[in-house]
Amino acid sequence: MNSNTATPLYSPDPYPSRVAPRPARLDRLDPVIWGAAGKGPLDKQALARYERQGYLIMPALLDADEVAGFSAELSRLRHDFAASGDARVIAEPGSGAVRSIFAVHELSERLTALFRDPRLLGAARQILGGDVYLHQSRINYKPGFRGKEFYWHSDFETWHVEDGMPRMRALSCSISLTDNTENNGPLLLIPGSHLSFIACVGETPQNHYQTSLRRQEYGVPDDLNLADLVREGGIEAFTGIAGSVVFFDCNTMHGSSSNISPQPRSNIFAVYNSVENTLGEPTCGLPPRPQFIADRRPPTPLRPPQE
Ligand code: 6CS
Ligand code: FE
DSSP states (O other), rough: GGGSSOOSSSSOOOOOOSSSOEEEEEOOHHHHHSSSSSSSOOOOHHHHOOOOEEEEEEESOHHHHHHHHHHHHHHHHHHHHTSOOOEEEOOOTOOEEEEEEOOOOTTTHHHHHHHHHHHHHHHHHHHTTEEEEEEEEEEEEOTTTBOOEEEOOOHHHHHHHOOOOSSOEEEEEEEEEEEEEETSSEEOOOTTGGGGEEOSSSSSOOHHHHHTSOOSSSSSHHHHHHHHHHEEEEEEEEBTTTOOEEEETTTTEEEEOBOOHHHOOOOOEEEEEEEEEEOOTOOOOOOOOOTTTSSSSSOOOOTTOOO
16 A cells, blocks of 8 residues: 555644643634535524624524523522532632533433524535534523623533544524613623634643633633634624524633623523534543533434424
């Protein structure tokens, strides 16, 4: 066999991170849009904006009645789980207030139905080019006065290094259930940042999720690369009335400031992953993270309720 066509003994990691002594900015090697216009709810302009920015904001996608119903569900879940000691409940550093609840699709039929809603699932299937499943779901409550920040990060950097997600063929859908304003710690996104992979430094600690979900210190971009991304693309805040939705690529750099206003900033997140992109071994070499953070089971493609 010709040596230069031989199957390599190993397939080098296309997105190496937390392995080198210095950070690096690498090119994205994956498409942003895997599907096509005409195969879902997003028109050509919307797909083009998502491809260019790395996210797409859809104001008031859910109506007031839907928002009221899901808000009641969020209150029920927080009431039922706040003092439960359940591993899926993440407390805010300092105050102990509920910061997040993970795997909410296993705790709420109402939220499972939301994640299968054609307005959300259809857009995810269209962008990711086919069948998808839930890699992760969560509620970030970001309570008034005490909701702490989520420092800048690329979700894919963590999902690749700590969950073994092979390629950039996943996206998050964030549904706001409170008005998101400039005052209550809205999600901040850097347009265009999804086209670069910022390789981070530092060795992933054992059981990193037990700290990173409260305050992330590993897998965060260095100041110089972050400053470059912001200089090139700026920062856009996802603000809007409750019921607004933002879809963002798994590699779009994002974060949010602490909420010192009296108003909560509660968002539901669904992470859709292509069934062609199921999790392999974490590149950090540590054991995989728990099921409630990253679903490793053979995927069951999500279908809209009526199918
Ligand atoms: O590690 C994770 O999967 C979680 N961490 C952050 C900051 N965003 C994505 C996800 O919720
Ligand atoms: Fe994130």
